[in-house]
Amino acid sequence: MVYFLHPSQAPRNLVPPDAQRDAQGWRVAQEEASPYALVSSCLNVLIANLEKLCPERPDGTLCLPEHWTFPQEVADQFLEMLSWQGKLTDKTASIFQGNQMNLKLANIQRVKISAAAFINCFCHHKLLEVDATGVDSELSVPDIIHGLCSSSWIQQNLRCLLLDSASVPLNSGLLAFGQLVGLRTLNVSNICFHSEDLADVSQLPSLENLDISNTQITTISALLTCKDRLKSLTMHYLKCLAMTKSQIFAVIKELKCLxxxxxxxxxxxxxxxxxxxxxxxxxxxxxxxxxxxxxxxxxxxxxxxxxxxxxxxxxxxxxxxxxxxxxxxxxxxxxxxxxxxNLSQIAEALSRYRNRSCYMKECLYKLFTETFSVHVSMPAILKLVAIGMRNHPLDLTVQFTASACVLNLTHQGLARGMPVRLLSEVTGLLFKALRNFPSYLQLQKNCLLSLTNSRILMEVPFDRFSATRFVLGWLYRHENPKVQTMVVSIVSTLALQLSREQVSELHEDLFLAVKELLAIVKRKTAENLEDATLLFSLKALWNLTDESPATCKQFMENQGLAVFIQVLETFRDSTIQSKVLGLLSNIVEVRELTSKLMTEDVMKHISILLHSKNMEVSYFAAGIIAHLACDKRPWPFCAAQRSALLQDLHATIQKWPSSRCKMSALVTYRSFKAFFPLLDNFSQPVAQLWALWAVYHVCSRNPSVYCKMLGEEGGLPLLCNIQAHHQTNPQVQQMAVSFLEDFRMYFTTYRKHTVC
Known part of the structure; x- marks a missing residue:
């Protein structure tokens, strides 16, 4: 039920770059740190609840509610966001049928929809621009052209068509671009596009910008047809070009408008x-x-x-x-x-070549060497790295080099100068790389090392449940010592951020991880090796058992108690002792496991550690004894020994400072419910005293959170009962009175339903 959150020594607020020295970085920091536009936020909610809000047609596709209409700019943005989030399918694209939407810009990059859906849902709109970059092969270039040419308005008015990396079936014949007479910009890079197609395209009366990179063109002579209007020509990597240099330059010299x-x-x-x-x-x-x-x-x-x-x-x-x-x-x-x-040239290259994997690799390699010892935050550069990762998710070299660059740009305190939203995007991309390349060890190391960053783990939003499941799988499938240290570090932090429901959903992953973590602890103890891996493993076990009876049971079934007794007998460090006792505090809260802690070995160590000079160690030892005192099952001691231990507990608590004292680490709780049986047990005043001291302590450290938690969980009547009950120990009663008085303002809402 309890874990430690060590406060960071570094400030959590954004430290933007100096606008005079790094204008672009300052701008990116400001943009990323600003809230999303209201329209974007509303559209995100709509997309997340699309199937709830939109009726379903008999054929299974969705339609807008009858009286809904979208302004043109909002409709364009809605379509772009659907595509961006990977949620544009035949089922959702049908929303754009009819006249409730008015599209001008159709951004369908990298989506998977059928030719029929494209024609039915988009080609009746008065489109000015279509971006079908990387669209799935189910929708081919001939299908796109056929659909667009089905509208006479689009034939005359479509200005921009981007088909980069779209598919062209074999034996498709001449691509009929000639009907799209309004085209000013055409991108046919990385598709099956031949010299005959170029001859057809060159006759378009308004063509000004043309990209024919990485196509099957053998001659560019047809460009002479549009020499008086062509302003931009991109022909990167024309691998099939069969012209001599003099022939090439003879054509280029005629392109005087270029x-x-x-x-x-x-x-x-x-x-x-x-x-x-x-x-x-x-x-x-x-x-x-x-x-x-x-x-x-x-x-x-x-x-x-x-x-x-x-x-x-x-x-x-x-x-x-x-x-x-x-x-x-x-x-x-x-x-x-x-x-x-230099860094300025590399940044420009990252921006210009974001869609070219061959150059992205070169840029990232250069960037890695330039940022190896960087000491300032560069959000603009990190943003460009993120774009490269997103655009080339299956390119191993890009992902590997990018992960190394991310590590350079966020190591130590550099992440403090990065906007949370940007770090969130990068974190998602790192996990995507981890999943796409599970067997490439160095890439995995880079990603995991970046994820050990405390700011990312504690402050950045990402899917922590999926992340925990993935990292737990890494833990029990791999035995690389360096990676193991990183993994247990990440698990130890992520575990405390999951809800009880999420922890219970992990099932086999969690149980296998507990077994592996115990094996690590056992091995380190046998080697008498007090290192980071041991500390992180203890912390991970502590946090994984927090309010998780199933995990506590798994811990006990895997001989975890014997392992932890050996840890206490081997190490005398208070940090290790507090983690061991923290986990045993989780065990003692599970009623069916409480009696398993009543062994001579456990009680011997607990009674000794109760007198530890370290406040946290003494606190946890006292909590375990308090819980055991309320358990009615027999102890392994005689009655006199039990009584002596409880007197010892009372004397120890008497020596503690005020409940408002500050421990070296912050004790935090997800719930106070495990304290309630102790607070309500008037036959064991020493257990009441410890529980009240503990609740008082955490409420003193963070009253706005914990007083609210106590009120919402129904703990206030227990305090009032302690204050008023005739059997209450005077010392406990006095502490309850002080508690209620100190936090009166926080309990106002809950006092209406409580008699004090």
Missing amino acids: RHLDISGHKQLCSDIGFYLLQQKDILPNIVSLDISGSTYITDRDVEHFIRNHPSIQFVGLLATDAGYSNFFTTKRGLKVAGGA
Whole structure:
């Protein structure tokens, strides 16, 4: 029923970065620390209760209540949040049928819906933008185009279509983009897109921005058709391009309206096009952004020369090249660089290449080396790492390197400068990585080590039940000593944050973990090794048995009492003693197990530790004796010895300081109910005295929480009864009077139903 929460020495409030030194980090800290917009909060509630609030059609799909309508901006946001949370399915997408919604932006990234649902639910809206990035193969690119072209309004007015990583079935033939004559922006990267499709797309009358990265294009000559209107061209990793360099540059030179050009390479394709582009004269007169990351032979001198000849350039991509290291790139005002020379370039690269796993790996590796000894909190950088983890959940290298970066960015006190919401997102991503790569030990170590951070464990919201179940599984499935220490550390903290119902739901996981924790304690005791693993294991057992009779029973059935007696006989450290007695305090509260503590060995140690100079040790020993005193079953001592022990208990409590004293650690409780039988037992005044002292003590430390708990659980009538009862011991009565007087204001609400 009891556990210790050691107060942190560090302040818990957010320590944002200096806005003058790190404007981006300061902005991210402020954004993440601010509450969600009211619209977002309302939509989150709606999404969480969708099936309760929305009627079901005969076919099983959902529809909005009859009189509901959504403004266009809210409808767009609602759809985006459904997609983001992974809750957009055929069943929920049907909400967008009919005229109660008015969509303009259809964001269906990475969702799984059928072609029929896409057409029926979205293609009757007057859509201006569609983002189908990474959509499941059940909805193919031809299906999307067919659906969009079913609306003459969309054919004329759709401005933006993003199909990155969508699927194209084999033998699909020509993709009919030509009907979408209003398109200004088209992204067909990472799909099966050929030169014939490019020829069709190049004829779109309004096309200005085109991304053809990692496609099957063999020639870009068709771009000459739109040379007078194309402003942005991204063709990263064109692995099938069969043109000579002179032919490529002959096309690029004609694209005189181009403001952004991305010809970045890839580790699997060491391209030198970027190098030769820098040597060209009279090319790209209006260029503002040039990306040649991953290109070979690039030097600072060549890049500087090109930028000086193109003074309008505001961005250059140089990641995975040998350029970007000269002073020119730090002193040139208004120039952003995505590279690996310094933290600023790495941050820019993380932002620019968030969807490219090959560059994300490079960025994260560079970031790891840059932040290995960092001493300031950088929330903006952590946010970018989180985006990379979220966008590439199944890429082992990205997750592994990102987990190492998270560790660098949150170690020791750095987490104090991070907003809780950001840490919550990162924690969820770490657990996702743990589940996706269960056999990659170093990744597991990185994630678990980050999760040992006290601020994350104590203050950050995340699914603690699922997290505990996962970590408990780690405990009994793996025997790596270093990981074992981290795991028991996490378990020892998470266990005290679970409700009684959640603890009971853990079943076999919990029982197997108890067995493993006892094995660890037994091994450390045999080795006489007082280390962190032993302390965390004792704490974990203590907290797992808190108000959990089933776990207490499991502890006893696994010979836990014998193991703990051996611990007391081996170690004399008060920290260990308090954890052992804390667990025995949980055992003694389980009525069917109380008698099992009435052994000569247990009573010998309890009677000795009652006189410990350490207040917590003496407190717990006294509590165990008080509970045993109220048990009517026979003791292993004779009556005289029992009487002497109770007198000893009374004398010890008399020597304690006031109930308002401060122990070195904060004693906290989930409930006071285990105290009630003691408070109501007038035949054992010494047990009453201990229970009253304990309740008084914790209420003194945190009255707003514990006085409320005492009132809600019905403890106030017991105190009033102690105050008024004719059999009450005078000392107990005096303490009860003081208690009620000291906390009168907190008990006002509950006194209405209590006669004092």
